[in-house]
Amino acid sequence: MTSAQRAAARRTEFRDRAKHLTEAARLPTEPYTCQGFPLSSALVLFADATTLAVLVGGEEDALTVDSAFAYGIAHAPGRELAVVLPAGAEAATVCRATHLDRPVAIWTHDGTAVTPVPPGERACAPAGMRETELRGGEHDLGPRGGWIEHLTSWADRYPDLVPAHRGSYRAWHCAGRQLLNVRRSRTGIALVAGVNYSKPEAGDVSPLLLSVDGPLDAATAARVRAAVETGVADRLGNQDSGHAEHRLQAALASHWNRIGWPVARRLEREMPARRPGERTGYVDFVSVDDAGLLHIVETKIGDDEFLVLQSLDYWLWARTNADLLAAHFGLEQLTGIRIDLVAAEPDGTTPDANAPILSSYAPAQLEALGSHIDWEVHRLAAWGTAAPALRSLGSRIVPGQPHVRRRPVPPAPHSASDCLPVILQQRLIVG
Known part of the structure; x- marks a missing residue:
């Protein structure tokens, strides 16, 4: 079998x-x-x-x-x-x-x-979600970093590349596409330049994979830059249109302060977070506004029945580690924690206010969130252009049409519906 x-x-x-x-x-x-x-x-x-x-x-x-x-x-x-x-x-x-x-x-x-x-106690911190210190930050290449310093400096200066470092590697993205990745290896530095497709298709250009064990020579550095620049050209020219959600996040990061978002301090992207069940996830964005309110921001294009509960997981993590997050953002304490769901219209170039942006399952999940949890849904249009537009739907306002697809709602007593126990459907048909 x-x-x-x-x-x-x-x-x-x-x-x-x-x-x-x-x-x-x-x-x-x-x-x-x-x-x-x-x-x-x-x-x-x-x-x-x-x-x-x-x-x-x-x-x-x-x-x-x-x-x-x-x-x-x-x-x-x-x-x-x-x-x-x-x-x-x-x-x-x-x-x-x-x-x-x-x-x-x-x-x-x-x-x-x-x-x-037995029901858990709401006041208790979820087991396994407490951090000894916040994770993330830039991967330390150590003395070996000098071998490729001229290359990493070039990437830092390149106008179409954005640093996207994590604790386990250093990386640079263009419009959400990773095009350069370096990390320590057992004997030197592992380097990947270009698009490292997880499922390459016919016509995809293979990335340049290098194992660096000494100072990078000029010819090899030029090949690395060429691979990266080819990736930039393909991404900006829409030959590489994959990973739309990464492109969305890159656009949001670039235009954050121009679309009316209440962010006063630095914007943290892809922050590691412990989820219930001792799993690790990455919060799309974390930031703090002028009032000291922490924003847990999750972005999505299209249906995702797990979006709301995933955001709840990150809210729980933030609440459990509020002291560490306050210190990270230079505050004595947070004034609160808020979930912000940024749901993008499917077509990032042509705004369509009637296009559904949330899963059919989201409304009931949002309604179920405890009244002690602050959340808001935001609709993002034209995210693939130079002028994205953000529309906030209101604090704890459950979106209806046209923002969501039809939702599964149980019937009123004694009425026919698609959402019924099978035996009751049969009785209604027979009766």
Whole structure:
């Protein structure tokens, strides 16, 4: 059997057991469906008039466990949400659930038995999210940096390159595309010039890969610069149009102060952050305004059912490490923490105020966020031009049409709807 066939067989076997788990937990046992809103085949859903139960098998990955909560919140309005997760995989969900203004019951299972999980305490810092110090900063090349200093100085001065360094490497981007990357290696410096495609296609130019073990000679340095400049020309000339979201972020960084964003201090990009479940993510942007309010900024083009919960994760991380972040930005303390969701129109050149910018699942997820969490959605148009336009939709205002696609909303009592337990749909049709 292929891995896909094994996964399908495993999920079929779990579906046969899922009903027994919900019966043991005294949860609904009628299969749930919602036409037009496809759900992961790794999830098993049951519902009645008061409760939606979402179950995950024991061999699924963390992303599937996350999807149970993300989809469940979106489909549960009007019902209590119950998630039944593999034992040992519940920590992140417990942490997030304590910051929702929605009833959520969490259970774990070992394949045969279920156990309820007591609600977490909101005042407690999430385990594993505390930093001893903020991560990030510039990769230190040490004395070896002198071997390529004339090259890195050239990159710093090049008008179309932007530094995008992390703790594990130094890099320069053009319009969001990485074109030069250097880092220490065991014996010297590893250098990549040009576009290092993760999935190269026919016609893609291979990057220049070098292992530098001494001062870089003039001819090799010229080849590196040529590879980078070819990448710049392709990116600016739209021959290289991939990674649109990286291009969006680069445009936002370039025009930040010209579109009315309330940023007074330096703008930090791709800041490493510990997420619930002891995973690491990278916040798109972090900054502080004149009032000392920390902004957690996440950008997105197109549908992403995880955008809201990912932003909640970063809010939790910022709250847990508020003292470190205040010191990082030169403040005694933060006045608050805010989530800013910057959703871009699909076409970055032609503004279209009627184009949906958020997933169908986002409204219910935003509505569920606790009232103690400050958030706002912003619509960005013409982000691929020299004059992007930002429209803020209002503090804690849940976007409706035309900003979102249609959303899965459970029916009013005794009415027909696509979003019903299967047995109730059948009864409505027969009746």
